[in-house]
Amino acid sequence: EIVLTQSPATLSLSPGERATLSCRASQSVSSYLAWYQQKPGQAPRLLIYDASNRATGIPARFSGSGSGTDFTLTISSLEPEDFAVYYCQQRSNWPEFTFGPGTKVDIK
């Protein structure tokens, strides 16, 4: 079983600051890693797939990087609407999808 660990659990930042979120896998998932954003009371929204590809309609301030076991989601300059919980997800241990525990980005 592949376990995803996300850090930090909470990130307190101000609008305009850069956010760097980490996701680490217990074994290699190649580049098969996705990132989702979830706001309170809403469904998750796909941001990044295959580690570094932005999903349709996702602003360029969101970027993903990494491969193997270490991945990063970067928000270059936080907008007010970016304060949310972010989850990473993998499916290397087919057929299960596994999600990380999430990182909450809140307003400092």
Added chain:
Amino acid sequence: EVQLVESGGGLVKPGGSLRLSCAASGFTFSSYSMNWVRQAPGKGLEWVSSISSSSSYIYYADSVKGRFTISRDNAKNSLYLQMNSLRAEDTAVYYCAREDSGSYCMDVWGQGTTVTVSS
């Protein structure tokens, strides 16, 4: 507009049953694998089940295996989740989600339906 709309949630007693539905529109439903994902109150996301486009391949999380059954009706553009022998720990918001072909992720999500298991 690509859309998924879940229904069928509610309050059920432990040991009871419930059937969730997910209506798809705005895309060729029969071409996509579909999933159910749940989120317990205040918790993270948990994958529940997957079904391939033609229902040939079906998978379940260990936590629901033997109790839940996923199915689909491509003629009705609908996905279903039959939940039996429900437990308190099944209490969650249940989302249906479209699987992106080839990228091992879920690119379209419904708004969710709430299932509460309580006596």
